[in-house]
Amino acid sequence: MDSIKNIDLVIIALMPLCSVLLWALANYAEKVMSSRWRICWLVPAFLTAILTYLAGFEKLMLPAYIAAAVFVIGLAKPEKKPRKIASVTAAVLGLTALPLCTLVGGYRTPDLVKNFNNGFNKMKAHYVLSEEKEIDWDALYAKYLPQFEEAEKAHDKVRNEIVWAKFCAEFHDLHVNYITDEETNKAAKKCAGGNDYGLVITKLADGSFAAVQVDDSLKAKGIHNGTPVISWNGISPAEADKQSELYEMQNYADEDNAKFYEGFFAAGTGGETAELVYTDDDGVQQTITLPKLNDDYYSRCKDAYETINQGLNVGHMTVTKLNDTTACLRIKTMSFDSISEKDDHAAMQKEIRENILALKEQGVRDIVIDIRENNGGSGSMVKAIAQLFAPEGEHYYVTDAYWDDTSHCYKSEGGGKWKTDHDIVFDGENILGDEGRIIVLVTAHSVSAADHITKLMSGFDNTTIIGFTESSGSAQGVTPTDLDLGMFSFSSSLMLNKDGSVFIDSGTDYQSGIEVDIKVPYNNQALTALFDDGKDYLMDYSLEYLAELER
Amino acid sequence: MKDLIRAQIYQILRTRVYFWVLIACLALAVLFGVSEYLNGADDLDEGMLLTASDFFTRCGMIATLFLGFSGFFVSFFTGDDFKDKTANYELMSGRLRKQSFVARVTVTVVFNILLGSLMMVLPLTLYSLLTGWGNSIPVSAAVTRILLMAFPFFRQICFYILLTYIIKRPGYAFLACYGYMCILTLLPAQADPTGAVLAFTSIQNLLHFDYWATFGLERDAQVIYDPNIDTALAVRIIISSLAAGAAYLWAAYSYFHKDDIE
Numbered sequence: 001m002d003s004i005k006n007i008d009l010v011i012i013a014l015m016p017l018c019s020v021l022l023w024a025l026a027n028y029a030e031k032v033m034s035s036r037w038r039i040c041w042l043v044p045a046f047l048t049a050i051l052t053y054l055a056g057f058e059k060l061m062l063p064a065y066i067a068a069a070v071f072v073i074g075l076a077k078p079e080k081k082p083r084k085i086a087s088v089t090a091a092v093l094g095l096t097a098l099p100l101c102t103l104v105g106g107y108r109t110p111d112l113v114k115n116f117n118n119g120f121n122k123m124k125a126h127y128v129l130s131e132e133k134e135i136d137w138d139a140l141y142a143k144y145l146p147q148f149e150e151a152e153k154a155h156d157k158v159r160n161e162i163v164w165a166k167f168c169a170e171f172h173d174l175h176v177n178y179i180t181d182e183e184t185n186k187a188a189k190k191c192a193g194g195n196d197y198g199l200v201i202t203k204l205a206d207g208s209f210a211a212v213q214v215d216d217s218l219k220a221k222g223i224h225n226g227t228p229v230i231s232w233n234g235i236s237p238a239e240a241d242k243q244s245e246l247y248e249m250q251n252y253a254d255e256d257n258a259k260f261y262e263g264f265f266a267a268g269t270g271g272e273t274a275e276l277v278y279t280d281d282d283g284v285q286q287t288i289t290l291p292k293l294n295d296d297y298y299s300r301c302k303d304a305y306e307t308i309n310q311g312l313n314v315g316h317m318t319v320t321k322l323n324d325t326t327a328c329l330r331i332k333t334m335s336f337d338s339i340s341e342k343d344d345h346a347a348m349q350k351e352i353r354e355n356i357l358a359l360k361e362q363g364v365r366d367i368v369i370d371i372r373e374n375n376g377g378s379g380s381m382v383k384a385i386a387q388l389f390a391p392e393g394e395h396y397y398v399t400d401a402y403w404d405d406t407s408h409c410y411k412s413e414g415g416g417k418w419k420t421d422h423d424i425v426f427d428g429e430n431i432l433g434d435e436g437r438i439i440v441l442v443t444a445h446s447v448s449a450a451d452h453i454t455k456l457m458s459g460f461d462n463t464t465i466i467g468f469t470e471s472s473g474s475a476q477g478v479t480p481t482d483l484d485l486g487m488f489s490f491s492s493s494l495m496l497n498k499d500g501s502v503f504i505d506s507g508t509d510y511q512s513g514i515e516v517d518i519k520v521p522y523n524n525q526a527l528t529a530l531f532d533d534g535k536d537y538l539m540d541y542s543l544e545y546l547a548e549l550e551r
Numbered sequence: 552m553k554d555l556i557r558a559q560i561y562q563i564l565r566t567r568v569y570f571w572v573l574i575a576c577l578a579l580a581v582l583f584g585v586s587e588y589l590n591g592a593d594d595l596d597e598g599m600l601l602t603a604s605d606f607f608t609r610c611g612m613i614a615t616l617f618l619g620f621s622g623f624f625v626s627f628f629t630g631d632d633f634k635d636k637t638a639n640y641e642l643m644s645g646r647l648r649k650q651s652f653v654a655r656v657t658v659t660v661v662f663n664i665l666l667g668s669l670m671m672v673l674p675l676t677l678y679s680l681l682t683g684w685g686n687s688i689p690v691s692a693a694v695t696r697i698l699l700m701a702f703p704f705f706r707q708i709c710f711y712i713l714l715t716y717i718i719k720r721p722g723y724a725f726l727a728c729y730g731y732m733c734i735l736t737l738l739p740a741q742a743d744p745t746g747a748v749l750a751f752t753s754i755q756n757l758l759h760f761d762y763w764a765t766f767g768l769e770r771d772a773q774v775i776y777d778p779n780i781d782t783a784l785a786v787r788i789i790i791s792s793l794a795a796g797a798a799y800l801w802a803a804y805s806y807f808h809k810d811d812i813e
Binding site: 035038039042049050052053054055056057069072075076077078122125126128379380383397398400401403405406408421422424477479481484492493494495 | 686717734735738739740741742743744745747748749751752763764765766767768769770773775798801802805806809810
C-alpha cells in the first residue's frame with residue numbers, strides 16, 4: 001500500500017467537507033435572495049486547482065478532481081435539488097480516490113516505460129561513442145523494453161533501477177549511469193546481489209579463486225581468507241558469476257578490469273543453501289553445504305571491494321608525509337572549489353606548490369599521487385596538477401573535437417577519426433626536480449578526469465602508474481539529464497587524441513587506450529595483507545618500489 | 552449582437568487609459584527583451600550576442616507579463632459596464648443577456664489573445680533586426696509555440712472573465728486576477744508534465760525547450776535545443792484549454808444569467 005501525499009489527502013478530505021457545508025448552504029441560500037452565495041460553489045474547484053498545482057497532477061486522483069468540478073453545478077443551478085445531488089455525487093467521487101491511491105499500484109510513480117523511452121531517445125540522439133562502439137540501438141531497445149514493461153506492470157522502482165543498471169553496463173562506459181535515489185539504488189543492488197553465505201570469491205593473478213571477507217561462522221569450518229575455491233554450486237566461480245544480476249549491473253570500460261573482478265558476485269547466487277568446493281589447509285579438496293546467512297550479499301561484497309580498492313584515508317587534496325623521502329597527494333575527486341574552476345585552478349596549484357616545496361625542504365623527494373576511487377571531475381584541475389609535476393617543456397594533454405554549430409554535431413571524418421578543433425598543451429614545472437619520482441595509484445574505478453591524469457602522466461619520464469588494474473578507461477565529457485524518474489548521464493562531449501581518434505575510451509575491442517606501468521599481482525600475499533593484516537598493499541608496494549629504484 | 556460588439560470596440564478605442572496601458576504593456580515586453588540583450592544570458596559566453604531564437608528559449612517572463620496585463624484588460628472590458636450601469640441599460644433596451652455576454656466575451660477574448668501574441672512577437676522581431684534569428688531553434692518552432700500559446704491564453708482569459716462577472720467591479724476584479732497570478736508565481740509548484748493542470752502550467756510547458764549541452768576543455772559550451780513539441784502534449788494543452796475555457800464561460804454566463812446585476 002502506497003502512502004498518500006499530504007496534499008492529495010487534503011484534496012480528498014476537502015470533498016466530503018465541502019459536500020456537508022454546501023449541502024447546508026443549499027438550504028440557507030434558497031431562502032435568501034442573493035446570488036453572492038453562488039460563488040461558494042466555486043470554492044472547491046478553486047482550492048483543488050491550487051492544491052493540484054502544488055502537488056502535481058496524479059491520474060489516480062482523477063475522481064477527486066472531477067468531484068471538485070461537480071460542485072460548480074451549484075453555481076449554474078441555484079436550486080436546492082441539483083445542489084444537493086452535486087454535494088452527494090462529489091463526496092462519493094472524492095472518497096473514491098482514497099482506495100484508488102492506496103490500493104491500486106502506481107500512485108505518483110512515473111510511467112517506467114515512458115521514462116526509459118525518454119532516456120533511451122536522448123542517449124540515442126546525443127551519445128558521442130555510438131560510432132566508436134558500434135552501438136546497435138534497435139537490438140538494445142528490443143532487449144530492454146520488455147524488461148521495463150515488466151517493471152512498469154509491477155510498478156517496481158527497484159526492478160526499474162536494476163534494469164537501468166544492466167542497460168548502462170551494455171555500453172562499457174563508466175559515464176553511462178542511472179540513479180533514482182541512493183535508497184532505491186542500494187535496494188536494487190541488495191536485491192540483485194542475492195544471498196549471503198558468508199564469503200566473497202575473488203580471482204587471483206594466477207587465475208585461481210580464493211575466499212575473502214569470510215564470516216566468522218565459516219572460520220570454524222576451516223574456511224578463511226585465502227582458502228582456494230574450486231567451485232560454487234557445482235560450477236566454476238566465473239560461470240556462477242554470470243548467474244548473478246549484480247554481475248550484469250557492473251559496468252567496465254575495459255575487458256582487463258572486468259576479468260579482475262571475475263567471480264566476485266558468484267557467492268551471492270543460490271537458494272537456501274549453496275555448495276562450496278574448496279581446498280583445505282592440508283591441500284585436500286572438501287565439499288561443504290553452506291546455509292544462507294541472510295539475503296544481503298551486496299553488503300559483504302561491498303566491504304570486500306572497499307578493502308581492495310580504498311585509497312589512503314586522509315583528507316581530499318592533502319599532502320601527507322609517508323616516510324622521510326616520500327609524501328602522498330590524495331585526490332579523492334577531481335574538483336577543488338567553485339572559485340578554482342574560474343581561475344583555471346591557479347590558487348589550488350599555488351597551494352599544492354607551497355606544500356610540496358615545504359616538504360622538499362624537509363627532505364621529501366618523491367610523491368605518490370593517490371587517485372584510487374577518484375570519481376572524476378574537472379579537466380582544468382587535471383591540467384593544473386599535471387603542470388606542476390611534469391618535466392620541463394611543452395606537454396600535450398588532449399584535443400577538443402570540432403563542433404559544427406550549423407548542423408549541431410561533431411564532424412566524423414570516417415575510419416574512427418573526428419575533425420579536431422585544437423590541441424590542449426601546457427608547460428611542465430618539474431616541481432620535484434630531476435631526482436624526484438612520481439607514482440600514480442589507480443583502481444578500476446578511477447574514472448573520467450582520473451583517467452585523464454593517468455593517461456597524461458603516464459607519458460612523463462618521471463612518473464610510474466601502479467595498480468591492481470588499469471584505471472576505468474572512460475574519458476569523454478559527460479552530461480547528466482533529469483528524467484521523470486531518476487537522473488541519467490552519459491558521454492556527451494568528445495575528447496580526442498591528436499590524430500582525431502577517440503581519447504582513451506574503448507571501442508568494439510573492449511580495450512581502453514590506457515595502461516598501468518606496473519600491474520601489481522593480486523596474489524595470496526596481497527590478499528593476506530589486505531584482508532588479514534589490514535595493510536594498504538598498493539601503497540606499501542609503491543614505497544618499496546621507490547626505495548629500490550635506481551636513480 | 553453586431554451592434555453590441557461594435558459598441559464595445561468603439562468604447563475601447565475611445566478610452567485613452569486603455570491605449571496607454573497597452574503601450575506600457577508592449578513597451579515592457581520590448582524592454583524585457585532589451586534587458587536580456589544588454590545583460591546577455593547566463594549560459595552565453597562574454598561577447599556573444601543573444602539572437603532572436605536564443606531569446607525565444609527564455610521568454611517565459613513575457614508570458615507572465617501578459618497574464619498580469621490581460622487581467623487588467625479583461626476586468627475592465629467586461630466589468631466596466633457594470634459600474635456605470637451600461638449593462639443594465641442594454642438589457643432594458645431589449646437586448647438579451649446572452650447577447651450582452653457574448654459580445655463582451657468575444658471582444659475581450661479576441662483582443663487579449665492578439666495582445667498576447669503581439670507581446671511574444673514584438674521583441675522577437677526586434678531581436679531579429681538587431682542580431683538575426685540565429686540557429687538555436689527554427690522559426691517554425693517559435694511560430695508553432697506562439698500559435699499554441701493562444702489556447703492557454705484563452706483559458707486564462709476565460710477564467711478572468713468568470714472572476715469579473717462574479718465580482719462586477721473592474722478594479723477589484725483586476726486585483727483578484729493579479730493576486731491569483733502572483734499567488735501562482737510564488738507557490739512552489741511541482742512540474743506538470745501533463746501541461747493541463749492550469750493555463751499557467753500549459754504556458755510553462757510550451758515555453759520549455761528540452762536542451763542538451765556539449766563542451767570541450769577549452770571550447771565554449773554549446774547548447775542544443777530540441778525544437779519539437781510532443782504531439783500528445785500539444786493535444787492535451789489544446790483540449791484542456793478549450794474545455795476549461797468553455798467551462799469558465801459557461802459558469803460565468805450561468806452566474807450572469809441569473810444575476811441581479813446589483
